[in-house]
Amino acid sequence: MTVDSTDIERRQFLTGTAAVLGGLGAGVAAIPFVSTFQPSERAKAIGAPVEANIDQIEPGQRVTYKWRGKPVWIIRRTEEQLAALEQMRDILADPDSASSVQPEFAENSWRSLNQEYLVLVGICTHLGCSPSFRPLAGDVVMGADSVGGFYCPCHGSKFDLSGRVYAGVPAPTNMDVPPYKFLNESRILIGELAEGEGA
Numbered sequence: 001m002t003v004d005s006t007d008i009e010r011r012q013f014l015t016g017t018a019a020v021l022g023g024l025g026a027g028v029a030a031i032p033f034v035s036t037f038q039p040s041e042r043a044k045a046i047g048a049p050v051e052a053n054i055d056q057i058e059p060g061q062r063v064t065y066k067w068r069g070k071p072v073w074i075i076r077r078t079e080e081q082l083a084a085l086e087q088m089r090d091i092l093a094d095p096d097s098a099s100s101v102q103p104e105f106a107e108n109s110w111r112s113l114n115q116e117y118l119v120l121v122g123i124c125t126h127l128g129c130s131p132s133f134r135p136l137a138g139d140v141v142m143g144a145d146s147v148g149g150f151y152c153p154c155h156g157s158k159f160d161l162s163g164r165v166y167a168g169v170p171a172p173t174n175m176d177v178p179p180y181k182f183l184n185e186s187r188i189l190i191g192e193l194a195e196g197e198g199a
């Protein structure tokens with residue numbers, strides 16, 4: 001798992017915490033993906049579900065897991081970011097996610113089971129680059145009215161904090177939402193839907 005945050009002090013705190021807890025220090029930051037109680041690498045490569053912890057994610061922060069060889073982001077959105085999702089409709093190509101790869105539960109502005117936590121495949125739907133996380137309001141790349149989103153540096157596609165693509169950019173669809181379910185309040189299983197959830 002990797003962690004991204006806009007708050008440098010918080011990042012330093014988290015890094016320090018990791019060092020105390022695991023004795024791993026800077027090595028934690030250098031390892032792109034960390035496995036804990038996970039299936040074998042071979043099993044994951046062919047699609048085994050992956051468990052993710054969400055109880056340490058701060059508002060405005062992103063963590064990354066690996067599922068089927070792809071980065072899967074979990075982003076804990078702030079109240080301000082959630083409130084802004086409905087106001088994005090006019091600049092989005094598919095605000096209701098009618099033409100996207102996702103479970104049925106994602107056909108709404110927050111595209112997630114729990115509005116606070118967005119779970120997203122971190123790959124641009126144009127040609128597969130990895131967009132950058134731009135969580136700050138008024139980000140110079142995302143625009144003055146933005147409360148954050150994702151920017152693909154390859155050809156300039158932009159996505160909001162639900163992974164919905166802006167109109168008029170090269171990416172044709174919203175970013176994919178993988179199947180997942182909550183195991184409890186603090187753990188998500190990526191790669192599997194809850195019983196009764198449509199795909």
Ligand code: FES
Pocket residue numbers: 124125126127128129152153154155156157170171
């Ligand atoms: S790969 Fe992202 S815009 Fe082209």
